[in-house]
Every structure is written in C-alpha cells, then in structure tokens.
Amino acid sequence: MFDGLKDKLNDFRTDVEEQAESEPDERSDDGEAPDQPAASDAAVGPEADAASSGDASGGGSAGSEDGDSDPDSEGAEPSTFQRAKAFATGRIIIEEEDLEEPLWNLEMALLESDVEMSVAEEILETVRETMLGETRKQVETTGELVEEALHDALLEVIAVGQFDFEARIAEADKPVTIVFTGVNGVGKTTSIAKLSEWLADRGYSSVLANGDTYRAGANEQIREHADRLDRKLIAHEQGGDPAAVVYDAVEYAEANDVDVVLGDTAGRLHTSNDLMAQLEKIDRVVDPDLTLFVDEAVAGQDAVTRAKEFDDAAAIDGAILTKADADSSGGAAISIAYVTGKPILFLGTGQGYDDIERFDPERLVDRLLGEDA
Structure with a gap:
C-alpha cells in the first residue's frame, strides 16, 4: 500500500543526507573549496576551543547567541566558519542550500503521487521550517532528522479532523443513522456491508437501507450482501422516495x-441537481448522525476534488477510501482530510467483508516512512 510514495519519501531522505553530511571544508561562501588544513585549523584552533567551552557551559552550540555574536556568523545563513566550528564540535547545520534541490524533488514526487497542490506546499513548508538551522549531534544520522521532519509534516495534514469513530457510535443515542454518498461505481454498497460486519465484530447490530432507488439492480446488489451477512434490509420498489426508505429503516x-x-444512496455527481436534492431531503427527513463520502483511493486527485465538492454540497462528516490496497500513490489518503477539513475514517483493503480497517494517521505515516510493514 502506497509503495510508490514510500519510495519517493525515502529518496528525499537520501538526497538531504548527501547534501547535508558533506564536511564544511567542501563548502565556502565564494563557492570554492578551501584547502584541507583550513578545516583542521577550525577543528583544533581557538574557535573550536571557544565552541567547546561554550558547549560545556550550556551555550555556544551552532546557531546559539554566542555563535551569532562572532563577526563571521552575522547574517541569516550560517557561514562557512559556523559550519566548520559546528563540525569541529561534532554537530552539523542544515542550511537552505542543503534543502533546495531535495525539496524541489520532493514537491515533484508529491504531485506525481496525486497529492493536492496546497497539501504538498504545506508539507514542504513544515519540513523546511523544521529543518532549517537545526543542528544534530554527529552520533545521530541526518536521516533521522529528515524522518522526524517528514513524520511531523505528513501527520499534520493527514490527521485533520480525526475523531474516535467507535466512541462516537458508543456514546450516541441509538439508533445511529449513517448515510453513504459518492459517485457511481466506487464501492459504496460494498463499504456499507463491510462496515456492518465491522460493527458486528464490536457488538453493534445494524440494518441496511437501500436509498439507491433509481438504479436498476440496486436492490438486488444490496440484498445479496444483506443475505450473506444475515442483516435486515429495508427497501422500496425501484423509483421510490430515498428519504422514505431511510426513514422506514430508522423506524x-x-x-x-x-x-x-446504514443507508445507501444513489451514486451522484455534485452537478446533478436532482440527486443532490434527494440527499438534502434525506437530511431534512432523517437528520442522519453521520454522512460519509466514499471514493476510490486509486482515483487520486479526482477523489480529492470530489470530496471537496461533496463536502461543499452536502457537508460530509468523513470519508471511506476503497481499493487502498491497490493504491501505490497515496495522494488521496494524504490530501482529503486537509482539503475538506473532514477525516478519512476507513480504508477498504480487499474483497472480503473483513477487508476494512480504521484509518490511523500515525500508522499510515509510519508505513510511508518505512517504520511499519
């Protein structure tokens, strides 16, 4: 899952390591590499003694007030002298030039992975702010610093709006009414069946309602799921009032x-006035506790755009992404919550009724950074 994006994030980590871990004697303000003794002098000369003394007293590390007071350390960017002094005392400074090319490559990688533009920009800015001017002990790896910055940046955009779905169900007055919406063919009906099984595993009973009253074969499709799961199905004849079906299910x-x-609705586009009017009527008649948007993770930018449009039209409370197991990009999973302000709640990960999992932002970030299988 999301292996393509995982590889691109690892490439960014490697790029920064290669840029930042070059010794300070390989750089100079005029673009020419100084002779090797210059770095040695920095390592054993008075400046290094002063830096060591400063470290011993709790100050004087690279980027500290003591460093800023040195004539060679004036200005917004660390000077070659500062880099040499930091290196001599076992530290490395991350500079803008270290990040410029890797951040550009990361931006391209995120966009190629269908991450929405504003989300990509937010990730890049957070990484930049986290890393610029940071120092690390030489016994640690720059990769760890990059990983920490990526972790925080990704989690910040992915975890927007998250809430405890099971706690919401447990604490709400019963019955809890959940309506599912989205375009045709993205797996709404199957997601309803999966969520019914997920709820049953946690001790909650459920009834299915077919509010998709206009599509030929819709009753048969959801009835097949209901029979397999031994669930009660409330359905009307084709062409009936969707709001009346969901209302009868609540009764x-x-x-x-x-x-x-769990109420199904007709697959709709936000531009379909009739279908959106039906959804608005369901809201008026039933007042559902939750409206969940369903789309395919593999739809990428299209899923992100549709989530925003449906939220504008129908005020969704969260999203379910189907086919997450087939998605190597991860753009929709990263972008939807940030763009809509509403969380992704579940991922569909296969064909079986048990192939649904609660969306865990922390776990997803760990997967993307290679910390979780």
Whole structure:
C-alpha cells in the first residue's frame, strides 16, 4: 500500500543526507573549496576551543547567541566558519542550500503521487521550517532528522479532523443513522456491508437501507450482501422516495433495538441537481448522525476534488477510501482530510467483508516512512 510514495519519501531522505553530511571544508561562501588544513585549523584552533567551552557551559552550540555574536556568523545563513566550528564540535547545520534541490524533488514526487497542490506546499513548508538551522549531534544520522521532519509534516495534514469513530457510535443515542454518498461505481454498497460486519465484530447490530432507488439492480446488489451477512434490509420498489426508505429503516431500528442504520444512496455527481436534492431531503427527513463520502483511493486527485465538492454540497462528516490496497500513490489518503477539513475514517483493503480497517494517521505515516510493514 502506497509503495510508490514510500519510495519517493525515502529518496528525499537520501538526497538531504548527501547534501547535508558533506564536511564544511567542501563548502565556502565564494563557492570554492578551501584547502584541507583550513578545516583542521577550525577543528583544533581557538574557535573550536571557544565552541567547546561554550558547549560545556550550556551555550555556544551552532546557531546559539554566542555563535551569532562572532563577526563571521552575522547574517541569516550560517557561514562557512559556523559550519566548520559546528563540525569541529561534532554537530552539523542544515542550511537552505542543503534543502533546495531535495525539496524541489520532493514537491515533484508529491504531485506525481496525486497529492493536492496546497497539501504538498504545506508539507514542504513544515519540513523546511523544521529543518532549517537545526543542528544534530554527529552520533545521530541526518536521516533521522529528515524522518522526524517528514513524520511531523505528513501527520499534520493527514490527521485533520480525526475523531474516535467507535466512541462516537458508543456514546450516541441509538439508533445511529449513517448515510453513504459518492459517485457511481466506487464501492459504496460494498463499504456499507463491510462496515456492518465491522460493527458486528464490536457488538453493534445494524440494518441496511437501500436509498439507491433509481438504479436498476440496486436492490438486488444490496440484498445479496444483506443475505450473506444475515442483516435486515429495508427497501422500496425501484423509483421510490430515498428519504422514505431511510426513514422506514430508522423506524425499524427504533422498534427492534437495532444500534445502527446504514443507508445507501444513489451514486451522484455534485452537478446533478436532482440527486443532490434527494440527499438534502434525506437530511431534512432523517437528520442522519453521520454522512460519509466514499471514493476510490486509486482515483487520486479526482477523489480529492470530489470530496471537496461533496463536502461543499452536502457537508460530509468523513470519508471511506476503497481499493487502498491497490493504491501505490497515496495522494488521496494524504490530501482529503486537509482539503475538506473532514477525516478519512476507513480504508477498504480487499474483497472480503473483513477487508476494512480504521484509518490511523500515525500508522499510515509510519508505513510511508518505512517504520511499519
């Protein structure tokens, strides 16, 4: 899952390591490499003694006030002298020039992975702010510093709006009504069946409602799932009122102590006025507790755009991404929450009813950075 993006993030880490871990004697302000003794002098000369003394007293590390007071350290960017002094005391300074090319490559990699532009820019800015002027002990790796910066930047955009879905179900008055929306063919009905099984595994009963009343074969499709899972299905004849179907399901749940109503709706585009009017009527008649947007992770930028459009039109509460197991890019998973302000709640990861998992931003970031299988 998301292997392509994972490889590109690892490339960024390698690029920064190659740029930042070159010794200070390989750089100079005029672009020429000084002779090797210059670095040695910096390592054993008075400046290094002063830096060591400063370190011993809790100050004087690279970028500290003591360093800034040195004539050679004036200006916004660390000078060659500062780099040499830092290197002599076992530290390395990350500079703008170290990040310029790697950040450009990272931006291209994110966009190629279908990460939305504003999300990519936010990630880059967070990485830049985290790393510029930072120092590290030489016994640590620059890769670890890069990984920490990427971790924080990715988590900041992915975790927007997250809430504990199971706690929301547990604490809400029953029955909890959840309506599913999205375009045709993205797996809404299958996601409803999967979520019904996920809820059953946690002790919650559910009833399915087919509000997709206009599509030929819709009743048969959801009934097949209901029969396999031994769930009650509320359905009307083709062409019936979707709001009435979901309303009847709520009535059934109240009368039979069912915990959750899972209501399917017709696949729709935000530009379809009739279908959007149906969704608005369901909102008025039923007042669902949650409206979940469903789309395919492999749709990338299209899924991000649709999520924004559906949220504008119908105020979604969260999203489910299907086919996440087939997505090597990860752009939709990274972008949707930041763009809509609403969280991704579940990932569909296969064909079976058990192939659904709670979306865990921390775990996803660990996967992308190679910390989790």
